[in-house]
Amino acid sequence: MLTRLYADDQITDADLEARLERVYRARSGTELDAILAELPAPAQAEPAAVTEPRTVQRISALFSSHEQRMTGVVSRQLEVRGRLGYVELDLTGATFQPGLTEIDVRAFMGYVQIRFPAGVQVESHGHALFGYFSLKGGPAAGAAPSSLVKVTGRATFGFAECFAGAGGVPRLPSETDR
Numbered sequence: 001m002l003t004r005l006y007a008d009d010q011i012t013d014a015d016l017e018a019r020l021e022r023v024y025r026a027r028s029g030t031e032l033d034a035i036l037a038e039l040p041a042p043a044q045a046e047p048a049a050v051t052e053p054r055t056v057q058r059i060s061a062l063f064s065s066h067e068q069r070m071t072g073v074v075s076r077q078l079e080v081r082g083r084l085g086y087v088e089l090d091l092t093g094a095t096f097q098p099g100l101t102e103i104d105v106r107a108f109m110g111y112v113q114i115r116f117p118a119g120v121q122v123e124s125h126g127h128a129l130f131g132y133f134s135l136k137g138g139p140a141a142g143a144a145p146s147s148l149v150k151v152t153g154r155a156t157f158g159f160a161e162c163f164a165g166a167g168g169v170p171r172l173p174s175e176t177d178r
Helices: 002-007 013-025 029-037 047-051
Strands: 056-062 065-073 077-083 086-095 099-108 111-115 120-124 127-129 132-137 147-156 159-164
Touching: 002 013, 013 029, 056 065, 056 086, 077 086, 077 111, 099 111, 099 159, 120 132, 120 159, 127 132, 132 147, 147 159
Parallel strands: 056 077, 065 086, 077 099, 086 111, 099 147, 111 159, 120 147, 127 147, 132 159
Antiparallel strands: none
């Protein structure tokens, strides 16, 4: 409940930390109930958001390669896996819904490359262990993106590269190019 209120900007960082400390110190259910009773009521979600199914789209390559150019609307949750192989994902022709889209990238002894269209704000929160995890490029000057893409994950003995705005990045060949 605390993290939900924090995610909805109903409590501050300091308030979250203070309340979590109290939660961890609590010795009984009564003490926990008292902490929860002080909290503001969670923001009411719109009915459409509650009934909308949360689908996770998965793209992976195991001992192989996977090249894909996506068009249409991108799922709010995407998992990309490159294990001893590589994934090249071109999202420059895709549409992102307003709000947050989360992409979890895992590259184990493999390579993952994702290209984003201009007008989408991309944040990288990934890490590397004996590898490389990067975000290159950024939003166009003066652009006010309505969509935020948060890229998380880990590259272990591998590489994960994201290119925002797709500037200067070689594109995948189309069927007509082949």
